Amino acid sequence: MADTLTDTAPDMAAAAPEYPMQRDARCPLAPPPAVHGLRDGKPISRVRIWNGSTPWLITRHADQRALLTDPRVSDDDLEAGFPYVNAHRADIAPRSPRMITNTDAPEHTRLRRTVNAPFVVKRIEAMRAPVQKIVDELIDDMLAGPNPADLLTALALPVPSLVIADLLGVPYEDHDFFQRNSSIALDSAASPEEARAASGALAAYLDKLIGLRLESPAEGVLSEMAGRVNNGEMTRTEAVHMGVAMLIAGHETTATMISLGTLALLQNPDQLALVRDTDDPKVIAGAVDELLRYLTIVQTGVRRVAKEDIELGGVTIRAGAGMIFDLHAANWDPEAFPEADRLNITRSARQHQAFGYGPHQCLGQNLARLELQVVYGTLYRRIPTLRLAAPIEQLAFDRTGTTYGVACLPVAW
Template identity: 75%
Template sequence: MADTQAGTTPAPTPSVPEYPMPRDLGCPLAPPPALEPLRDGQPVSKVRIWNGSTPWLITRHADQRTLLTDPRVSNDDHEPDFPHVNAHRAAIAPHTPKLITNTDAPEHTRLRRSVNAPFLVKRIEAMRPGIQKIVDDLIDTMLAGPNPADLLTALALPLPSLVIADLLGVPYKDHALFQENSNRVLDSSLSAEEAQASGRALGQYLDTLFREKLENPADDVLSEMAGRVKAGEMAHEEAVNMGVAMLIAGHETTATMISLGTLALLQHPDQLTLLRESDDPKFIANAAEELLRYLSIVHSGLRRVAKEDIEVGDQVIRQGDGLLFDLHAANWDPQAFPESERLDLNRPARQHNAFGYGPHQCLGQNLARLELQVVYGTLYKRVPTLSLAAPIEQLPFNHTGTTYGVKCLPVRW
């Protein structure tokens, strides 16, 4: 019989919030408001995801950096309790080959080493003049066209697509195919079958192209991987799947940062003025870092699983428990970035977690940084009267992809 004595009412069951969390539509560039009290009061706490499981949510900057470098934290999405981002990722995972995105050392180390060279700082920096020309040409075309224009289709999407296509050796004439299918693979609103079909289409396309590179290599990443396949350092399937992963990752995130970064600057005209009037490459580079920190566009969280028990503060993460790392919460952590809610292009922001952290930190971060530096250092000087052509509250935001951004950005000048 239940205890009904006075003053002995049952203790309430703590509520477990759903994740990802809804944003405040009145503050679309800020993290979901429910993250702040968790980070400040329960920085390691349970959340509920799409399948009813309750992984741990890690929200503090320092905790994320500690755990993302802990070898007991696994990136292997073949593990049974891995907290997949959605149903179709869970369905695809058992059939997904080993990549740098889903393996741990030593396999991850071998795979990463096989594709790391083209993304090193020196080789990426050599691409600056070419990227500058692409940006200038796209701005010229935009200025010669209709006013207003959609900055997403005029600049934000074509730039990274052109750059990653050239780097990999993928014909840009096929950009519609890889853009559409890449977006569908990452769209949580689609069924597993739809996502798998788009993944297969990309795989078949890259396989055909890779076979051509094996016969007729050129000066591009796919040809470099073809050489590694011939040398027995990589399997053919590994190279093709790595190419698919780089093609997907190489355009969506940068396109989102160009458009959302521009929106953020238009909402902060004092900071936009600083950027427009500066010719200092170091200031422009730091401005890109601050915008990366402020926006943290990967909004579905980095996902991992514990291979052993791990103590974090007063919590014990058990072997097999899932972990989610909310990058936006960490990048707005006042312990790491005082007055973190303020966009400040003079803030030393390089220690943000927007690219993740540790051995799985984004392979293409140097390329993304370069593209952002060129755009942020060029667009607002070339188009000093750039402004929004629609109120921010009327802009359509994408809540279902891996990245959070606008579906279009109408601008006038």
């Protein structure tokens, strides 16, 4: 008989495990062990989140693919039962503009169309030479500076910050401002007041830039969006908040992948050698996708809500029930990726879900792949003796943000 438990069951909150779950400090790059247990034993099950509600946790690769393309599954965060990541997201949802991150078709389709063009493969590929120049210059500076160095501040943060600033048409000299406020806005440990202030500061900053581009068009995506505002294709508020989303996502996730991916390779020297010693772009591209699969840095899951009753795997997910898709669990699903707990850059990992799946799959995935290909294809070749300058046990991992990474990555050569 189908499992039809409801959120009103008196013992539901007490019985459901807390989410996000705790990682094993001895295996800091692996998903939490409890997630493995649920995927292998009860792949569609209840968890308890910060506000005491008990959404469904979806952990199998195939189940996620089925549900993330199901029109009965909604990304609208105004729907009753939506499982917000934290108190800040719940607080601002009623006042937030409709964006690609919180709407369904046809509104999502319209909004996505207004910002899709700059991120298509052809336009992103044209950025390869400029990104290569940025990476080479930053590595030059790193080699000329102190040894050991913090890879996060020397390379991982500057690369995507410079790239997204150039793509959007945002002054790079303001990068400290948008990095600091982005981190606060995404931090589950921040108070709603702190997160609201950080989000407001970013919105005011982008609104000022959009205003300038409305009057004086220039290069960059912000100017393109200003043109769409002038043409009546999107509102100024939509453009501002889309710009904020791009600015946050455009540097936070890639910076984390550069540092954490380097750490993973340093912990797997045989795989590092394969990356370091090749000049085959296909091998590097495969390594990027395997590292994205293996690390899956988004640790808060993809959040959705059911608009209708859905039956899957012997479970009935009732209309109005929240759902969380744990991407790391799916990317370590042995049915999708044999020996999933092993980093293997020669495997075909393109079907990973580190960028999500379905119509809401990450807009910037082509840009992220390009940046990671250039960094991974350059850093270890240019610094073949790169090594950790501190034991992995001493590294501080960020467990409160949307992405999971290291606060500092000391390296030497």
